[in-house]
Amino acid sequence: MPIPAMMSLGSVVALGRNDIRGTYRDPLLVMIVLAPVIWTTGVAVLTPRFTAMLAQRYDFDLVRYYPLVLTAFLLLTSIVIVGGLASFLVLDEIDAGTLAALRVTPVPLGGFFAYRAATVVVVTAAYVIATMSFSGILEPGVTPALVPIGLLAGLSAVVTLLLIIAMASNKIQGLAAIRGLGMLIAGLPCLPWFIHSNWSLVFGVLPPYWAAKAFWLASGHGTWWPYLLGGVGYNLAIAWPLFRRFVAKNT
Numbered sequence: 001m002p003i004p005a006m007m008s009l010g011s012v013v014a015l016g017r018n019d020i021r022g023t024y025r026d027p028l029l030v031m032i033v034l035a036p037v038i039w040t041t042g043v044a045v046l047t048p049r050f051t052a053m054l055a056q057r058y059d060f061d062l063v064r065y066y067p068l069v070l071t072a073f074l075l076l077t078s079i080v081i082v083g084g085l086a087s088f089l090v091l092d093e094i095d096a097g098t099l100a101a102l103r104v105t106p107v108p109l110g111g112f113f114a115y116r117a118a119t120v121v122v123v124t125a126a127y128v129i130a131t132m133s134f135s136g137i138l139e140p141g142v143t144p145a146l147v148p149i150g151l152l153a154g155l156s157a158v159v160t161l162l163l164i165i166a167m168a169s170n171k172i173q174g175l176a177a178i179r180g181l182g183m184l185i186a187g188l189p190c191l192p193w194f195i196h197s198n199w200s201l202v203f204g205v206l207p208p209y210w211a212a213k214a215f216w217l218a219s220g221h222g223t224w225w226p227y228l229l230g231g232v233g234y235n236l237a238i239a240w241p242l243f244r245r246f247v248a249k250n251t
Helices: 009-024 027-058 063-095 098-104 109-133 143-167 171-186 188-194 198-205 209-219 225-249
Strands: none
Touching: 027 063, 027 109, 063 109, 063 143, 063 171, 063 188, 063 209, 109 143, 109 225, 143 171, 143 209, 143 225, 171 188, 188 198, 188 209, 198 209, 209 225
16 A cells, blocks of 8 residues: 655654654553564574473474464564554554544545555564564575565554554553454464365455465465465455545544
């Protein structure tokens, strides 16, 4: 979703500066930003130890489950973290009357959300690429695929943002919405890992499923791009009516 030309560079810089101030003045948002660093460190440090322990005690090979570990702790959580953070910023702006003030400024509501969506996609992709690359358990040769898969995860984060602001009117309700969506976003998309048939496509109703499935296939050096394209189309199809609802609700 491109940023309209009518939005000047100065407007984009001002919005970005406001985002940074809004994030770092709230301890909860600071913790949300730092969470991926903590989780990445945990995965990098603890996973090899659990792998050795399980192999020694139970003769269980955890290595073949590394893509699932990365999906659960880094890929899907990046979607929740960035989508949730962006929703808090939008809810803050709604509370502060910023969106109402946009009606008398050169920045249209559609342009504002295009900026927000683009930021979410880029930041989510950066989280996915950085956290998985520094995890220490990523399959060799998969890093280039993380770029398009990370961008697809970013689209799912935009859908998460839209779902939260559709259900919540303030940050307290937004936090409750994140808790409610947490299992749908960061839990259920992991289940298809254990389903080795076309029935796994049933989970395709969950927007993050497509990024997870593409990553698993990329990790196994399989053909993952159909799931990438399918995920882009599906996430956009879900995002559009939610975006229309957001615009109608705030104009």
